[in-house]
Amino acid sequence: MGFIDTARGILGEAHVLTGPDASGYGRDFMGKYVAAPLCVLRPGSTAEVSTLLAAANDSRTPIVPISGNTGLSGGTYAEGAAMLSLARMNQIRDIREDARIAIVEAGVVLSVLHEAVQAKGLNFPLTFGARGSAMIGGALSTNAGGSNVLRYGNARALCLGLEVVLASGEVVDLMSELHKDNSGYDLRDLMIGAEGTLGVITAAVLKLVPLPRAYATAMVAVPALGDALGLLNRLQEATGGMVEAFEFMPGSYIDAHLAHFPDARPPFDARHDINLMIEIGATAPRDTTPGPDGRVPLASHLEAVLEEELAAGRVLDAVIAQNQAQRAEMWARREATAEVSLARAPQINNDIAVPLDKVETFLERMRQILPTVDPGADDTCVAHLGDGNIHYIVYPSSDEAALQDRLMERVEDVVAELGGSFSAEHGIGLTKLPSMRRRKNAAALRAMQAIKAALDPNGIMNPGKTLP
Amino acid sequence: MGFIDTARGILGEAHVLTGPDASGYGRDFMGKYVAAPLCVLRPGSTAEVSTLLAAANDSRTPIVPISGNTGLSGGTYAEGAAMLSLARMNQIRDIREDARIAIVEAGVVLSVLHEAVQAKGLNFPLTFGARGSAMIGGALSTNAGGSNVLRYGNARALCLGLEVVLASGEVVDLMSELHKDNSGYDLRDLMIGAEGTLGVITAAVLKLVPLPRAYATAMVAVPALGDALGLLNRLQEATGGMVEAFEFMPGSYIDAHLAHFPDARPPFDARHDINLMIEIGATAPRDTTPGPDGRVPLASHLEAVLEEELAAGRVLDAVIAQNQAQRAEMWARREATAEVSLARAPQINNDIAVPLDKVETFLERMRQILPTVDPGADDTCVAHLGDGNIHYIVYPSSDEAALQDRLMERVEDVVAELGGSFSAEHGIGLTKLPSMRRRKNAAALRAMQAIKAALDPNGIMNPGKTLP
Known part of the structure; x- marks a missing residue:
């Protein structure tokens, strides 16, 4: 049979x-x-x-x-x-408010979980553009990131427990609700980000956090990316670590966004090279209770820091959202990335990470190198700047495969020189296999292959992915 | 040779x-x-x-x-x-303030690192009683926890990158400084907590956090442990997640502490069963700038919540430290655990974790069960309550091995019924091997053994530890 x-x-x-x-x-x-x-x-x-x-x-x-x-x-x-x-395994088995956990099956859609926990005043803070379709199982298997990693961590950091079925059919029950559990090797984190090559994630225990009662959201233009990291650190200190999103969009992305959406408005009156979208979220009544003017104190905290930085010349312009519609407009601009960047072809989309203080260096070096490899090439990016994660997009002058390979290799060269990674949050899959072969530490690759052979000796689990 | x-x-x-x-x-x-x-x-x-x-x-x-x-x-x-x-490999190679990382060798003593980064206004928040001797390599190999896990996570959560030497002598270079790095299996987390059975950790990249500019520290008595979890959640909301420590000491521990240290003072005028030590830390000037009375706003936040809870009958008594000496007294009481509990023998020290909302249930069940197994037995505990981590100490009536085994097994039974773990933060080593054999999910154990055989085929790395 x-x-x-x-x-x-x-x-x-x-x-x-x-x-x-x-x-x-x-x-x-x-x-x-x-x-x-x-x-x-x-x-x-x-x-x-x-x-x-x-x-x-x-x-x-x-x-x-x-x-x-x-x-x-x-x-x-x-x-x-x-x-x-996993689509049929879509039950939210339990939401325990006091313990701040949700127990879910792998097929639960991210936005469905968001709605269920937000109704209880809590949040599952993993979020990204595809949240209306993406499911927990895939998000964990990819160790997905997104826009709130800065404050809450990636999928890995939000997972307390896991149920995984191995190639043999054995069910590994790691459905711990515990914040501390040192009982042997960390199989949970081994399975998270393994892209289904070591087993199938079927259920998870997820961490929930208090839903912010108020947000303050702003577009900020700064003279240089180095100023942006200083601004992030000052905001974190001033607010006690409430920065939820700290996103970078260069002038070239703003231009492309305006060209793609004729009804869209520019973020500032003048065009700037370094545009940041910053969001701060708070739960504490002292930050979130509106004053006589209807404004929440949180917005004043953000304003105070921005005013200091403006006075010091480290901020060029700033606009704070005055209502939910203005906030939504800021997010829509940021979350249109996929649509805006996919509208132009051919393109090479590099999901890379560098140390926080090396983002500027990376972009400067690419600006010098790109014309030497392909004089007709152009680039843009958006970045989760607070994580050092750049979605760096190159538009080569032709779709010639050899040229695109050369461009990818040069991007990888610069990333490697800066101690970065060729893969930040989108995973390896098939697309990044050449990079894994070329760039990953050889001893680490051998160890991964030994683990793969030990847990899936017949190689049936998602063959040909992740490991060269 | x-x-x-x-x-x-x-x-x-x-x-x-x-x-x-x-x-x-x-x-x-x-x-x-x-x-x-x-x-x-x-x-x-x-x-x-x-x-x-x-x-x-x-x-x-x-x-x-x-x-x-x-x-x-x-x-x-x-x-x-x-x-x-690893003692000679004790160099702090670099502290990068803007990027908030420290690059260290495995032999760096925890308190030496604390002093070095605190001098720069930053903190490495992993801390516990033995910090003056414990080294980074061991802390990572054990995935150590301690008193600040609630806010900052355990050793695993504070480690960005790792260098590990495998049994073969191969050096696996995972010295990433990155906050996002999805490039294959998570070997870093596999090595953290593996207790040296998969390789030797030789260096690490560690996350630093802003050093709080002010602390508010209190002893609080509550009627029941259920009230304590509610108090924790309210404090987290009121402060926006600034709770650094939330520690539980039962009346029996306070009694033993007073008996052991004749000069020590009781935390309250009256004796209470449920004593909490709570600490909140803040970096933001609006919380930490002293007012005209010399007090920092942070202390008022804590006071406001405690007053509401007192009025509602969910807090019985509360004392806020008025100066550094009073704060130090509170910490000394908590950190004397090892000395106080080791003073009495025989004893069985169970380092267990249960879901946050099950700590009370665990202690109640043990109160019923203990006399049925050993009528002469007595118990006490201290707990990192915000993590569900209980150091549950049983003083059996005799040092008969069979009796002690029976007691340990009953503790494990109750822990298992509540979805807990027989090992929270001290590791398995030799002591917990019987518990691993009896209690760990069998498929998980087989997977761990397969990984051990794949990475250390000759079994030279810390043989006989961690895995049965």
């Missing part, structure tokens, strides 16, 4: 898709990777995942897990493989 | 100790484990560690890493093994 028949025996006919029913799953979010999967499995429980993986392991059938299909690195490319969709 | 001669060839005579010179290393902090090591190796560089491990691997010589020798679980027991001391 073939694997598809075995799977039908486990899940029933309705939950094993083949042919045209399966083909939609074979196309990734960006339309960059298109594959013909063997079939799509839609289990409804951890027990079913376990039985399916044991059967796949016996028959050496490759398994590619998929949840919201919003990955940016081709991590769910599944030519000839059985795709395992 | 034997291993000792090989090691002398690598390090020179002076740095390979044997016989009486080595025997001091064979005795652990508590005097519970005493062993005769083969020798003690004192390398001065990562390259020397690498060469030593390669030689040990070739000759199948067991290696037991040791740094400050302050472990509480027998993790450095080294009968017949070569102990590898």
Whole structure:
């Protein structure tokens, strides 16, 4: 009996898709990777995942897990493989307010969880543009980041416990709610960010935080990126670490945004090279109780720091959102990145990280190097500046593969010289495999390969991804 | 040529100790484990560690890493093994203030690092009683916790990058300074908490935080532990997450403390069952600039919350430290735990964690169960209550091993029923091996053993520890 028949025996006919029913799953979010999967499995429980993986392991059938299909690195490319969709495992099992945890299945959509916990005055602060489709399982498997990492950490930092099914079908129960649990090797963090190559994440215990009662959001122009890091540090001290977002958009991105959205307004009267979007969030009544003028004290804290910096010449211009509509406009400008940057082709999208104090150096070096490799090339970026994470986009003069490879290698060279990483928050998948081969510490790669062989000896879990 | 001669060839005579010179290393902090090591190796560089491990691997010589020798679980027991001391690798290589990182070698003593970064207005917030001897390498290998985990996380959360030498001698360079770095499996977190069984940590990149400019510290008595969790959540909201320590001491601990230190003063005029030590720290001038009365606003925030809770009957008594001497007295009471509890024998020290909202349930169940197992037994505890971490100490009526095993098993039963862990922050070492065997998820144990075999095929790294 073939694997598809075995799977039908486990899940029933309705939950094993083949042919045209399966083909939609074979196309990734960006339309960059298109594959013909063997079939799509839609289990409804951890027990079913376990039985399916044991059967796949016996028959050496490759398994590619998929949840919201919003990955940016081709991590769910599944030519000839059985795709395992977590979409039916979408229960929020429990929200415990006093303990500030949510217990969820892997198929819970991020924005669904946001709404459920916000109704209780709490927040699950992992957020990014694709939150309306992205699911917890994929977010953990990618160790997703986004715009609030600065304050709350990435997916890894927000996960207390995990349930994972290994290639053998064994269920590793690490569903700890504990803030301290030193009982052997940290399998949880090993599975987070492993992109489904070591097992399938089926459930998680997530940390919740108090939902800010008020936000202060501003667009700020500064003379140089070095001033931006100083501003971040002063804001963190002045507010006691309340900075939720500290995002950088160069003038070139603002230009492209205005060109793409004819109704959009520029952030300032004058054009600036270094534009920051800053958001501060507070829970404490002393910061969030509106005064006689209707303004919250939080906004005054932000204003006071910005005024000092303006006076010192370290800030050129600043606009604080006066209402929710103005705040939404600031966020919309920032979150339009994918749409704005994808509108122009060909392009090379580098999701890189450098030390916090090296972002300026990176961009300066690229400005010098780019014309030497491709005189017709152009670049732009947006950056989670508070994390040193730059989405650095190069528009080469042609779609010649060799030219694009040369450009990527030069970006990697500069990143490596600065002690950075060629992959910050989008994962390796297929897209970054050449970079892993070229750039990752060789001893680390050998150790990863040894771990992969130990936990998935038949190599059925998301084969060909993450590790060269 | 034997291993000792090989090691002398690598390090020179002076740095390979044997016989009486080595025997001091064979005795652990508590005097519970005493062993005769083969020798003690004192390398001065990562390259020397690498060469030593390669030689040990070739000759199948067991290696037991040791740094400050302050472990509480027998993790450095080294009968017949070569102990590898990190003490000479004690350089603080760099402190980068704007990027808020310190780059250190494994042998840096925790309190030495504290002083170095505090001189620059920053803090490395990992702290516990043994900070004057404990070293970074051991703190990371144990994933140490302590009193500030609530706000800043444990050792794992404070480590950005790591350098590890594997059994083969290969140097895995993960010395990332990055806040986001998704490039393959999370080897850093795998090595943190592995207690030297997967490799030797030789250096680390650590996160620094702004040093609070002011603290508000209080002793608070509440009617029940349930009220304590509510108080913690209200304080976090009122201050915006500034609670640094939230420690619980039962009346029985206060009694024992007073008996042990005749000059000590009780925290309150009346005796209370539920005593909390709470500390809040702030960096923002609006919280830390003294008013006309010389008091900092931070103290008023704490006072305001405590007054509301007093009025509502959820707090029975409260004393806020009025000066540094009173603050020091509160900390001294809390940090005397080891001395106070070790003064009475026999004892069973359980370092356990339960969900935040289950601490009260755990202690109530033990109060019922203890007399049924050993009518003459007595208990006490101190707890990092904000982390659900209880140092639960049982004084059995005799030192009969079978009785002590039964008591430990019953503690573990209750912990397991509540979804807790038998090991919170002290590690497994030798002491908790029976608990690992009995209690850890079997599939997780098998996965750990597979990883151990993959990375240390000859089993030379700290053999017999952590994994049954």
